Amino acid sequence: MVVFIPFYPIGKDSRTFCILRAYLTAVSTTLLTSSFLLQALSRLFHTVFPMHRRCLLTWKFHYFLIAVQWMMGFLTPITILINHENIIYRTGIFCTIGLDHMFHLYYIYLTEYFIPILIIFIIYIIIIYRVNYYSSASQQHRSNPAREAKLLKNILIFIGIFTVGGLPSIIYTCLMAPKRILSIHFFILTLVSIPLAVAIEKLKGGHLYEKEGPFAIQTNGAITFILTNKEYDTMFEDLPDEILMIIFQYSGDPYTILTTYLGLNQRINRILIDKHLHLLTNFLYTKYNSDYYDSEIFQNASQQLLMLNSNIDKTKLDEIFRPLILFHIRQTYIQQGQEFQLLTEQHNSIRQNLSNNEKRQVDCEVKIQFLNLNKLDRSIEIFQNIKKLILKQGARCECEDGPGYFNLISAVKYLLLVHISEPNFTSPISPHLLTQTFKALLVSNNNLLYNQDYVGYTGDPMDIWKLIDIIVFTISSLKCHFHDRNSSTLVNMKYYHEIVHFYLFIIQCRKQTHHEQEKNMFLMLDYISNMNDNLLIQLTNTELLKMVVEETNFNDTEDNYWLETHLRQKVEYVVKAKQFHVIVYLAQSERIPWKKTFNEPKNFIRKFINAIILDESGRRFLLQIMETISLDLLFFKKQVFFLLLKKRERKLLEQLLQSSPEFLNELDEDENDALLYTCLKVSGLRHRIIELLIKMGSNMERRNSQGLNFMDTLQLPRNRNLSKKLVEFEIIFNDN
Numbered sequence: 001m002v003v004f005i006p007f008y009p010i011g012k013d014s015r016t017f018c019i020l021r022a023y024l025t026a027v028s029t030t031l032l033t034s035s036f037l038l039q040a041l042s043r044l045f046h047t048v049f050p051m052h053r054r055c056l057l058t059w060k061f062h063y064f065l066i067a068v069q070w071m072m073g074f075l076t077p078i079t080i081l082i083n084h085e086n087i088i089y090r091t092g093i094f095c096t097i098g099l100d101h102m103f104h105l106y107y108i109y110l111t112e113y114f115i116p117i118l119i120i121f122i123i124y125i126i127i128i129y130r131v132n133y134y135s136s137a138s139q140q141h142r143s144n145p146a147r148e149a150k151l152l153k154n155i156l157i158f159i160g161i162f163t164v165g166g167l168p169s170i171i172y173t174c175l176m177a178p179k180r181i182l183s184i185h186f187f188i189l190t191l192v193s194i195p196l197a198v199a200i201e202k203l204k205g206g207h208l209y210e211k212e213g214p215f216a217i218q219t220n221g222a223i224t225f226i227l228t229n230k231e232y233d234t235m236f237e238d239l240p241d242e243i244l245m246i247i248f249q250y251s252g253d254p255y256t257i258l259t260t261y262l263g264l265n266q267r268i269n270r271i272l273i274d275k276h277l278h279l280l281t282n283f284l285y286t287k288y289n290s291d292y293y294d295s296e297i298f299q300n301a302s303q304q305l306l307m308l309n310s311n312i313d314k315t316k317l318d319e320i321f322r323p324l325i326l327f328h329i330r331q332t333y334i335q336q337g338q339e340f341q342l343l344t345e346q347h348n349s350i351r352q353n354l355s356n357n358e359k360r361q362v363d364c365e366v367k368i369q370f371l372n373l374n375k376l377d378r379s380i381e382i383f384q385n386i387k388k389l390i391l392k393q394g395a396r397c398e399c400e401d402g403p404g405y406f407n408l409i410s411a412v413k414y415l416l417l418v419h420i421s422e423p424n425f426t427s428p429i430s431p432h433l434l435t436q437t438f439k440a441l442l443v444s445n446n447n448l449l450y451n452q453d454y455v456g457y458t459g460d461p462m463d464i465w466k467l468i469d470i471i472v473f474t475i476s477s478l479k480c481h482f483h484d485r486n487s488s489t490l491v492n493m494k495y496y497h498e499i500v501h502f503y504l505f506i507i508q509c510r511k512q513t514h515h516e517q518e519k520n521m522f523l524m525l526d527y528i529s530n531m532n533d534n535l536l537i538q539l540t541n542t543e544l545l546k547m548v549v550e551e552t553n554f555n556d557t558e559d560n561y562w563l564e565t566h567l568r569q570k571v572e573y574v575v576k577a578k579q580f581h582v583i584v585y586l587a588q589s590e591r592i593p594w595k596k597t598f599n600e601p602k603n604f605i606r607k608f609i610n611a612i613i614l615d616e617s618g619r620r621f622l623l624q625i626m627e628t629i630s631l632d633l634l635f636f637k638k639q640v641f642f643l644l645l646k647k648r649e650r651k652l653l654e655q656l657l658q659s660s661p662e663f664l665n666e667l668d669e670d671e672n673d674a675l676l677y678t679c680l681k682v683s684g685l686r687h688r689i690i691e692l693l694i695k696m697g698s699n700m701e702r703r704n705s706q707g708l709n710f711m712d713t714l715q716l717p718r719n720r721n722l723s724k725k726l727v728e729f730e731i732i733f734n735d736n
Contacts, residue, residue, distance in 0.1 A: 019081065026077030026108055033116040034069045040123040041065065047127050047242065076111045079104060117163065124155045130240070168193045237265065244268070245277050254283040258317060263308040273302045283321065284328045284536070285497045297327045318535045325536055329543040332501060337508040343391065343443045350394035362395035370397055370441070373415065374406045380429055383437045390440040397444045399451060407451040409467045412438055412502075417470065417480040420499060423490045431498040439505050446509060468510070471503050472548075476541060491537065500540060507551060542582060549589055575612055583621070609643050613652070623655055638666050645678055650688055657696045664698050671705040674698060679713035679722070687725035694731065 042065075045056040055061055083104065239247075248271070251257045257279060261268055272279060278288045280298065292298050301320050305312075351359065366389040372382050389395040399407035416434045419425045442448055452464050465473070474480050478491055574582050612618040622640070641663045644653050657663060664674055672680060675698040678689050694700065700710040714723040714732075726732045 023077060023080045026080060026112060027073055029112045030076050031070065031073035033113055034073055037116045037120055038065055038069050040120045044123045044127060048130050077108060079107065117159075121159055124159060128152055128155060164193075237267065241271050241274075244271050245274070248272065248277060248279075254279045255314065255317065258305070259312060259314065262305060262312050263310045266306070269306045269308060273305050280324060284324065285493055286328065286332075292328075292331070295327065297323050321535060322539060325539040326543055329500075329540055333504045333507070333547065336501060336504040339439070340443070340505055340508045343439065346391060347394060347443050350392070351396065352394075354394050359394075359396070362389055362393045363398065365389055366395035366397050366444070367399075370399070370411070371406065373411050378429070380433065383429065383433050386437050387440045390444045395444060397441050397448070399445075399448060401451050407453065408438065408441055408448040409451040409453040409465075409470060412467060413453065413470060413480060416495065416499060416502075417474045419492055419495045420474055421479050421490065421492070422495075423492045425492055425495075431495045435498045435502045435505075438502060442506070442509055449506065449509065468503075468506050471499065471506065475499060475503060475544065478537075491534065493536075496537070500544070503544065504547075507547060511551070538579075542579075542585075545582065546585060549586075575618075609640060609647070613647070613649060619652055622652065623659070637663075641666060641674070642668055642677060645674060645689065646682055648682065648684060648686065648689055650692060653689065654692055654696075657692070661696060664693065664696060673702050673704075675700065675710050676702065676704050676708065676713060679710065679719055680704075680708075680716075685725070686722055687729060687731060690722075690726065691729070691731045 042062065248257050248261065251260060258272060262272055263269065271277065275288065275290070275293045280301065281288050281292060286292075293302075301324055304320050354362070366386060369382055369385045369389065372378060386397075390397070397408075399405070401407060415429075416431060416438070419427075419431070449468060450466050452466055453470070470480070475496075478496075571583065571586070609622070612622050641653075641656065644656070667673055668677055668681075670680075675690065675693045678686050678693065682689070698710075703709045713719055714726070
């Protein structure tokens with residue numbers, strides 16, 4: 001630490017050597033004390049801010065701190081070099097600050113020793129407080145004061161060694177220097193006491209700290225928890241919140257973390273839903289947003305998770321997550337609209353102030369940069385330049401339209417969309433940077449929305465789609481190429497969410513136009529038939545479908561055969577996929593022209609019912625849709641009711657009649673009500689169905705178009721066995 005010269009310098013360079021020795025002595029002392037300050041800061045970051053400021057724990061940030069330490073170590077005592085003519089003098093073979101320059105002397109000792117040791121002391125007080133706070137919070141059933149006592153002792157010993165090492169400097173600065181008392185031997189002691197204290201700490205500190213109790217302060221700058229030793233057993237729940245948060249973050253995805261730890265106790269629940277751990281926003285693949293956690297929907301979900309006292313399964317967790325996903329998609333839709341409006345206003349305001357020559361120049365530059373995207377050696381700088389030219393300089397990008405040209409749809413497809421089915425794909429160019437660049441291009445020129453390109457490999461003219469069509473197809477089918485037969489359900493979720501955000505941005509952009517989006521709705525319905533176990537993908541695509549319906553102008557004309565045919569086909573796909581909630585939404589929507597779609601033809605209704613009643617979930621859905629379907633589909637309800645009679649679905653009929661008894665009076669084309677229809681047009685065992693209809697209040701005297709009532713139909717040859725069954729089970733009584 002002290003710079004020695006083995007001989008007394010004489011001659012013209014002696015003063016230069018003296019100044020240099022004094023400066024390097026101050027530099028070495030400053031670097032030494034600041035290294036301990038840096039160590040204390042690292043321990044503080046690992047103890048107090050392990051989740052709040054994760055960037056503070058990285059090696060990169062620590063390297064930055066070391067660089068700052070060395071820079072300050074050389075800059076702080078630079079006043080010695082600046083004022084060397086007045087304050088430097090020789091004392092034996094040492095060079096130091098003269099006693100007649102007290103202000104400078106105090107400055108050096110304050111920056112070298114007093115201020116660092118004060119900050120170190122404050123940092124360790126904070127560490128002790130935080131450890132004691134979380135330890136007491138976690139010790140619900142037993143206390144362990146010995147652990148906190150040992151931690152306090154270790155820290156006090158460390159500070160004590162450092163303080164004692166600086167005690168001679170304190171005496172010299174505060175007592176001897178003001179009185180102009182100079183002792184060469186004491187001055188030498190001030191120079192060697194701090195290095196001696198450091199040596200003692202390094203020789204004894206490692207053993208002292210590593211073997212003392214459950215808490216150990218190590219020289220790597222972190223407080224390490226030793227889970228077991230000879231004296232103590234530290235339980236998992238004894239660990240502080242910050243350490244538990246770190247453990248949780250390395251335990252897998254949010255689903256795995258919550259299903260593993262949620263419900264163990266209230267404290268674990270509280271940590272898991274803490275916004276600093278941001279598991280809920282991580283599940284949504286979005287950045288932490290305080291507005292989300294302050295919303296009523298997030299508060300309700302957090303409360304449900306907090307109140308759990310047992311492990312939760314995936315089904316229950318999906319029910320809690322469902323409103324969060326829907327809320328997130330709607331919020332993202334609003335945010336994309338605000339972003340589009342902001343970027344458009346920014347671009348237009350800049351471009352309006354450009355001259356024609358300036359416009360041509362920046363337009364040419366951005367086109368060159370855009371064409372560079374078609375090269376294999378594309379870099380991040382190209383994307384950044386495109387954004388800068390558009391958003392900062394008002395450039396407008398023009399692309400050649402049509403298949404075979406490199407235009408926006410080609411760039412989006414080959415740089416962004418193709419990676420949705422590659423879950424392990426990584427690139428230095430993040431998907432977020434890609435979408436931000438594509439958004440800027442659309443802002444510069446809305447006509448790029450209508451670029452066209454092939455979506456398959458065949459070159460068929462039917463495979464030529466626009467930008468929004470291929471994006472919808474990619475989101476719905478989780479693949480990019482129309483003729484790609486890869487049936488893998490693996491998804492790169494980062495790319496998927498960026499594509500969804502880009503699609504929402506496009507919807508907001510298309511609000512300025514009024515083109516039909518019926519094709520997009522059918523593409524979204526195609527997804528429903530491609531089952532994916534990821535709840536986030538399921539609900540995201542369903543919510544996107546609703547947005548497409550909201551933005552679509554349907555042509556509800558009498559001869560819209562194309563629309564009716566496609567609706568029937570897509571409904572069949574959705575039913576087979578058992579996405580019944582989608583059918584409920586579509587049936588309740590007043591925007592879609594459903595009347596002719598469901599009312600004709602009859603074989604469609606038959607296939608529809610056959611697919612639905614295969615399992616219990618379909619049966620529940622059928623009752624729901626019969627209760628909530630619009631009045632335009634009364635004929636559809638009627639067909640469903642008589643079809644259930646035909647299939648002898650007694651339980652479904654009973655539940656339906658309990659909620660809608662008016663179906664008892666519905667008539668078929670031969671004026672048969674439910675009772676007559678069962679007797680004349682239903683085969684097999686029917687006595688239980690007839691028993692139900694009579695119990696529910698069917699009119700046994702009603703006659704059909706042939707003049708037959710219920711008792712007349714029982715006399716027909718086809719109903720002899722039925723009549724016997726009705727008498728046998730005392731449903732009717734034989735008067736003969």
